Amino acid sequence: MSFIMHRRACTLGLLGLGLGVHQATQAKAGPLTIVVPYAAGGPLDKSARLLAEGAQAQLGPTQVENRPGAGGNLGAAQVAKAGADDKLLLMGAVATHAINPWLQKDFPYDPIRDFKPLLLVARTPNVLVMNAAQADALGIRSAKDVVRHLKEHQGELHYGSGGNGSIGHIAGEMFKALSNTRMTHQPFAGAGPALKALQEGKVLLMFDNLASSLPLIRAGKLRALGVTSLGPDEALPDVASINSEVPGFNVLTWFGLFAPASLPEAQARTYATAFSAAMRTPAGLQQLKAMGLNPEELTLDAFGSFVLSEYKKYEFLIKAVKIRQP
Numbered sequence: 001m002s003f004i005m006h007r008r009a010c011t012l013g014l015l016g017l018g019l020g021v022h023q024a025t026q027a028k029a030g031p032l033t034i035v036v037p038y039a040a041g042g043p044l045d046k047s048a049r050l051l052a053e054g055a056q057a058q059l060g061p062t063q064v065e066n067r068p069g070a071g072g073n074l075g076a077a078q079v080a081k082a083g084a085d086d087k088l089l090l091m092g093a094v095a096t097h098a099i100n101p102w103l104q105k106d107f108p109y110d111p112i113r114d115f116k117p118l119l120l121v122a123r124t125p126n127v128l129v130m131n132a133a134q135a136d137a138l139g140i141r142s143a144k145d146v147v148r149h150l151k152e153h154q155g156e157l158h159y160g161s162g163g164n165g166s167i168g169h170i171a172g173e174m175f176k177a178l179s180n181t182r183m184t185h186q187p188f189a190g191a192g193p194a195l196k197a198l199q200e201g202k203v204l205l206m207f208d209n210l211a212s213s214l215p216l217i218r219a220g221k222l223r224a225l226g227v228t229s230l231g232p233d234e235a236l237p238d239v240a241s242i243n244s245e246v247p248g249f250n251v252l253t254w255f256g257l258f259a260p261a262s263l264p265e266a267q268a269r270t271y272a273t274a275f276s277a278a279m280r281t282p283a284g285l286q287q288l289k290a291m292g293l294n295p296e297e298l299t300l301d302a303f304g305s306f307v308l309s310e311y312k313k314y315e316f317l318i319k320a321v322k323i324r325q326p
Helices: 003-028 043-059 070-080 094-102 132-138 143-152 167-179 191-199 210-218 265-279 282-290 300-321
Strands: 032-036 062-066 088-093 115-131 158-161 184-187 205-209 222-227 252-260
Touching: 032 043, 032 070, 043 062, 043 088, 043 115, 043 252, 043 265, 043 282, 070 088, 070 094, 070 252, 088 094, 088 115, 094 167, 094 252, 094 300, 115 132, 115 143, 115 167, 115 191, 115 210, 115 265, 115 300, 132 222, 143 222, 158 167, 158 191, 167 184, 167 205, 167 300, 184 191, 191 205, 191 210, 205 210, 210 222, 252 265, 265 282, 265 300
Parallel strands: 032 062, 032 088, 158 184, 158 205
Antiparallel strands: 088 252, 115 205, 115 222, 115 252
16 A cells, blocks of 8 residues: 555544544433433423423423333333433432332332432322212212221222322322221223223222322312322312321322432532522423422432432331232
8 A cells, every 4th residue: 555545544544533433422412311201291291391491591402201111110220220421310209219119129220329319399299089970979078088988888999090009009008008998909001091990980089199180170070089298288278188087198299300320419410400490480380380289499418318218218108008019
């Protein structure tokens, strides 16, 4: 090979190497992605899209990717295994970080060690709901009426949930234990099908996420019989807490943003600050309020302490009510 040809080959090689490096840099410089481990349209998905849009001015292009499956574990595991440079965050929840790990022996990630908590987005009670027409026909208007009706029909009635080990399932088993009543659990493949069955009268009751049921309650299709927090919720001020009739009953749904554990602290602070500000814009507050949610104040270490306490709390509850995945 002549000197000129050799130099040309080297030059082309270096250009090719430079192009490869440029392409790799471009790939790493892609949009920040919030993984929602559930189907589109639910409260987590809507909140993630609100935050993605509101934080773009500070963080650059930000998108949402729905990766449902395995009760939220599939999407959560994707982020748990990501590196700090992969630009992946997770909209995790009580299920992915406090409940699911206690339901399976071979769990695909460690909810404490594999993540860096960034921001608690919302805490919301579940609400005990019933088909409104059926509730009227049976004269049921409160949790006290539910207990009375169940004791008159011990073991004959069904409650629905979004699946075995879901927050609705845990709430139902706690309700039975604390009220000394019996009813049969009917799991569905998600909260949507369970709500449909409830409206069709195929199950009598359901403990659903307040943000999901609120539009149906406001439309008069469902009757709210009690909220699962210790006191009333401002979204349903006239609905008493179940705790007032069934002492000790307290189950909340929560969700928030997590990063892979390898994310540097400085970047974690940047993300937490930007997303927290996005929640508190007038548009953000309006959208959260429409879902029956209020923004939270917990970020970084404070959120991490909360997640750890929830993880330990549900270990106790799940073992106490003896819930197992089939």
